[in-house]
Amino acid sequence: MSAPVRQESLSSAPGRRGVGSLYAGNARSVMLRGWEATRSTNWLVILSGLFEPVFYLLALGVGLGALVGRVTTTTGEQVSYAAFIAPALLAVAAMNGAVYDSTWNVFFKMRFARLYEGMLSTSLGPLDVATGEILLALARGALYAIGFLIVMQVLGLNLSWWALLALPAVLMIAFGFASVGMAVTSYMKTFQQMDWITFLMLPMFLFSATFYPLSVYPEWIQHVIQALPLWHGVEIVRALTTGAVDVGILWHGLYYAVMIVLGLVFTTRRLRVLFLD
Amino acid sequence: MPEPVIVARDLVKTYGELSAVDGISFEVAAGESFGLLGPNGAGKSTTMRMVGAVSTRTSGELSILGLDPDGSGPEIRSQLGVVPQADNLDTELRVRENLLVYGRYFGLPRRQVAARADELLAFAQLEDKGKAKVDALSGGMKRRLTIARALINDPRILLLDEPTTGLDPQARHVLWDRLFRLKEQGTTLLLTRHYMDEAEQLCDRLVVVDKGVIMAEGTPAELIRRYSTREVLEVRFGSDRNAAVAEQLHGIGERVEVLPDRILVYTDSGEADLVRITEAGLRPVTSLVRRSSLEDVFLRLTGRSLIE
Incomplete structure (x- = not known):
């Protein structure tokens, strides 16, 4: 090594780290690790996530649906109750899978298994770790979505060819929740704080126009629901599977784009503070 | 290099x-x-x-x-x-x-x-x-x-x-x-x-x-040579008596350190100093002669033991 190069590298004022020190282009290896770990330990957890929305659909959509009859969507379509809640359950499944992977799983790896500490002492950067974990959550989300879409197809609940686009839409929803979920988790220190996530998720699941149209609420509650992420997800997927697609869907998409970007920015920043301070 | x-x-x-x-x-x-x-x-x-x-x-x-x-x-x-x-x-x-x-x-x-x-x-x-x-x-x-x-x-x-x-x-x-x-x-x-x-x-x-x-x-050897003596004599008189006995050890070894559980006498000949201590009528409960270690260097440099 020549002397001048060394002189340069020995600059006494520590410069700011560039993207080069955050990302090594190897998120793949983080995903690979997740796959190996899942293969040997978590199979049942993965499968349970596949069946949960199907049980809801059968109990509420088919069972309760027989009493409810037809429902009017936001865009004015008349659809069966099962066809009304199925897309919502699909969005919820994407949300749950992504949130579970990016919160409890990440929390455990970060605080107890100290897995990220090990990863970050290799050539991986925090952005590799964040991206890898989030993509893994997405892969799982995709698995659930495909399974559930097949069930919907069999039950005749996909009312339009647009339903094919529900798959990428669900991935976007999962991406948004995984990204934000991981960012939030990186600030969490105790199990009690983690419980708050579960506490917030349940009402969001029940009240985001999942089981009945938004119009049943007084106007101010409607605004609250419309501010929450799940409602946007439910609207997108419902529009696609019922075939009532309009321009409004782009706004819902934008909501998720913002979630994804904010989540990634905060996660990367936070991982850097936690592990590369 | x-x-x-x-x-x-x-x-x-x-x-x-x-x-x-x-x-x-x-x-x-x-x-x-x-x-x-x-x-x-x-x-x-x-x-x-x-x-x-x-x-x-x-x-x-x-x-x-x-x-x-x-x-x-x-x-x-x-x-x-x-x-x-x-x-x-x-x-x-x-x-x-x-x-x-x-x-x-x-x-x-x-x-x-x-x-x-x-x-x-x-x-x-x-x-x-x-x-x-x-x-x-x-x-x-x-x-x-x-x-x-x-x-x-x-x-x-x-x-x-x-x-x-x-x-x-x-x-x-x-x-x-x-x-x-x-x-x-x-x-x-x-x-x-x-x-x-x-x-x-x-x-x-x-x-x-x-x-x-x-x-x-x-190097470890250099540090020991520079900051310690060749040997160390460790004597224990019981934790309540160590400090009092140490007063009477003046003139023995190059330097004496009192730790809560024992007295360290830094010296070039531990055996000879142990004889002098017993001749002075002091009877340690246990005694041990060993070579100086980096632990002694640290003690000398900071006045504290490494494992506290």
Whole structure:
């Protein structure tokens, strides 16, 4: 090594780290690790996530649906109750899978298994770790979505060819929740704080126009629901599977784009503070 | 002297008001075993993290393999092996998978990693544990697996933070044996210890660190020669009497240190001084003559014992 190069590298004022020190282009290896770990330990957890929305659909959509009859969507379509809640359950499944992977799983790896500490002492950067974990959550989300879409197809609940686009839409929803979920988790220190996530998720699941149209609420509650992420997800997927697609869907998409970007920015920043301070 | 692989000058790391490392300078040559010795909280681990390019220095100069960790973190880390103080093995993976997956984090091809993993399992004496779960390993085995893992990328420098803390003597012995082998193979080692024993034999050179600054630097033999006597006589009179008896030991040995549980007499001839003590009518409960160690150097430099 020549002397001048060394002189340069020995600059006494520590410069700011560039993207080069955050990302090594190897998120793949983080995903690979997740796959190996899942293969040997978590199979049942993965499968349970596949069946949960199907049980809801059968109990509420088919069972309760027989009493409810037809429902009017936001865009004015008349659809069966099962066809009304199925897309919502699909969005919820994407949300749950992504949130579970990016919160409890990440929390455990970060605080107890100290897995990220090990990863970050290799050539991986925090952005590799964040991206890898989030993509893994997405892969799982995709698995659930495909399974559930097949069930919907069999039950005749996909009312339009647009339903094919529900798959990428669900991935976007999962991406948004995984990204934000991981960012939030990186600030969490105790199990009690983690419980708050579960506490917030349940009402969001029940009240985001999942089981009945938004119009049943007084106007101010409607605004609250419309501010929450799940409602946007439910609207997108419902529009696609019922075939009532309009321009409004782009706004819902934008909501998720913002979630994804904010989540990634905060996660990367936070991982850097936690592990590369 | 060959080109240094680590150069630190006036290295400082502060966390808010607290300065963990307060102006440390040292150089490590390729192939050298270099030790950072000091009590817990001396700033050793923080220094290790900066050298490992996972902690940004507050000020000072740092060059690892000719690169600045501020701009070249991943590039530096790709050439380092890190054995952290507490094991952070992947408990969701089995033993051999731990090595395979870790190798992939470095972006190494699968085939190469697989071959290397088998070599390293043999090196760590874990050949028959490849399919075992990590949690089923003993403490010593986990440590050896962590070292094997740190070697998966064939690093130019191996960083070991308290590598044998918490292991029983036999497991420690096996581990030091492995580290000696690495040293013989020419691997550059940087290790921290808060405990002096084996470090004396493994380290070519070391610095004694306390409260974020370097107290002394040299080879173990040099440091002992400079800061201590050839031998140490340890006498115990019972914890309530030690201090009182020490008053009467003036003139014996070069220097007397009173610790809560014993008195240390620094001398060139421990046996002769023990005779003088008993002739003076003092009867120690136990007595021991030993050679000076780095522990004594530390005590001399800081007035405190390393293990408190």
